Amino acid sequence: MMYDHEKSDPAIVAVKPTNKAGQPAAELVEPRAGAEGNVSQQSTGRAQYRGTVSQALARIRQAARQRKKEKFTALFHHVSIAHLAEAFSELKENAAAGVDGLTCRDYEQHLERNLEDLHARVHRGAYRALPSRRVYIPKPDGRQRPIAVAALEDKIVQRATASVLSAIYEEDFLGFSYGFRPGRSTHDAMDALMVGITSTKVNWILDADIRSFFDTVSQEWLIKFVEHRVGDRRIIRLIQKWLKAGVLEDGIVTVSDKGTGQGSVISPLLANLYLHYAFDLWAERWRRREAAGNMIIVRYADDLIVGFEHETDARRFLDEMRKRLQEFALSLHSEKTRLIEFGRFAVANRKRRGLGKPETFTFLASPLSAAKLVGANSKSNGSPGGIACRQSCKPSNRNCDGACISRFPSREDGCSRSSPATSTTTRCRQIVRH
Numbered sequence: 001m002m003y004d005h006e007k008s009d010p011a012i013v014a015v016k017p018t019n020k021a022g023q024p025a026a027e028l029v030e031p032r033a034g035a036e037g038n039v040s041q042q043s044t045g046r047a048q049y050r051g052t053v054s055q056a057l058a059r060i061r062q063a064a065r066q067r068k069k070e071k072f073t074a075l076f077h078h079v080s081i082a083h084l085a086e087a088f089s090e091l092k093e094n095a096a097a098g099v100d101g102l103t104c105r106d107y108e109q110h111l112e113r114n115l116e117d118l119h120a121r122v123h124r125g126a127y128r129a130l131p132s133r134r135v136y137i138p139k140p141d142g143r144q145r146p147i148a149v150a151a152l153e154d155k156i157v158q159r160a161t162a163s164v165l166s167a168i169y170e171e172d173f174l175g176f177s178y179g180f181r182p183g184r185s186t187h188d189a190m191d192a193l194m195v196g197i198t199s200t201k202v203n204w205i206l207d208a209d210i211r212s213f214f215d216t217v218s219q220e221w222l223i224k225f226v227e228h229r230v231g232d233r234r235i236i237r238l239i240q241k242w243l244k245a246g247v248l249e250d251g252i253v254t255v256s257d258k259g260t261g262q263g264s265v266i267s268p269l270l271a272n273l274y275l276h277y278a279f280d281l282w283a284e285r286w287r288r289r290e291a292a293g294n295m296i297i298v299r300y301a302d303d304l305i306v307g308f309e310h311e312t313d314a315r316r317f318l319d320e321m322r323k324r325l326q327e328f329a330l331s332l333h334s335e336k337t338r339l340i341e342f343g344r345f346a347v348a349n350r351k352r353r354g355l356g357k358p359e360t361f362t363f364l365a366s367p368l369s370a371a372k373l374v375g376a377n378s379k380s381n382g383s384p385g386g387i388a389c390r391q392s393c394k395p396s397n398r399n400c401d402g403a404c405i406s407r408f409p410s411r412e413d414g415c416s417r418s419s420p421a422t423s424t425t426t427r428c429r430q431i432v433r434h
Contacts, residue, residue: 071231098151147263180268
């Protein structure tokens with residue numbers, strides 16, 4: 001049996017976690033179809049490493065899927081030379097250099113020797129993370145976004161570690177979580193949102209913005225969240241090294257007990273992990289236990305959209321969401337977080353009350369409005385899949401002539417109970433109704 005083989009495998013040792021006060025318990029979620037495909041995506045083209053790394057990650061993934069509440073106590077040996085080599089091959093050749101100025105091209109000249117030395121330092125505890133180099137990139141609103149550029153060897157070890165941890169957490173993350181995850185791109189998130197708001201009774205939209213999320217994450221809470229599934233102290237110490245390495249700017253190294261170092265290789269995984277425990281599990285419970293009507297959720301990294309059938313649900317959720325985030329050192333941006341009337345009836349309802357046009361909101365740089373929703377609905381003869389396909393393809397300039405996949409999400413993908421949406425996969429303009 002697969003379980004017996006996996007249980008006897010010395011690469012993975014799992015034990016029951018202890019209950020810790022103040023920590024949210026992980027909920028069981030159904031595994032999503034296609035997760036096994038992640039294994040092939042990890043392959044690097046290096047024949048001597050491909051099988052070793054892929055098989056190791058597959059065993060971790062299988063154990064994580066079968067034993068949802070257990071800790072992994074023996075993960076560190078998976079940060080092997082083979083895994084470091086694969087991580088190096090996945091780095092962009094022109095990736096920006098860190099504080100040491102070392103580039104991929106320089107490192108590759110003596111790659112085997114360098115990786116053996118790096119592996120030895122990591123496993124004997126001599127590896128030291130360097131401060132990240134602070135750079136700024138422009139934001140759409142004209143402000144500057146701070147980015148942390150890690151040193152090359154830090155990127156290699158972070159990527160190898162992140163792939164090991166992703167094999168665990170991809171089995172835990174909920175279906176409405178998108179962004180920096182395999183097979184869950186901006187297109188997928190937009191598609192899920194459009195299908196949700198066109199095939200479910202959504203009359204109110206909560207457009208939530210977490211204030212400076214990547215800079216305000218509590219590192220103390222982050223480590224506690226990691227420890228829900230990871231009992232290997234050597235992996236925990238690696239993460240702590242990266243968090244405490246600091247940032248170099250204008251010749252000064254700054255170390256903080258907050259933030260994940262936005263721009264570092266492992267930062268997206270840690271951010272998704274933090275919001276999984278701080279928001280996702282709570283929001284899913286709220287939807288099942290508290291919501292009186294339909295409710296949809298789509299989260300792309302720290303960009304949150306929640307749709308409601310009833311205004312009372314929306315206002316209660318917003319109030320309780322503020323309290324929930326505060327428990328984990330997060331807060332909503334008061335100017336960017338809005339609750340707006342939306343849906344196919346919003347235009348007519350507001351006109352009847354003598355109000356102006358419904359407000360628009362922006363998700364992943366795509367503006368959405370109730371007026372456009374009504375127009376798109378009439379053009380598609382009420383076909384929600386057609387709307388979702390055209391709207392979600394627009395940002396990526398995709399051609400929608402029957403080649404674009406529109407997926408009707410199940411509860412795990414963002415739709416609430418009594419939703420007409422199913423988990424059926426259909427092609428646009430070829431909607432299958434059940």
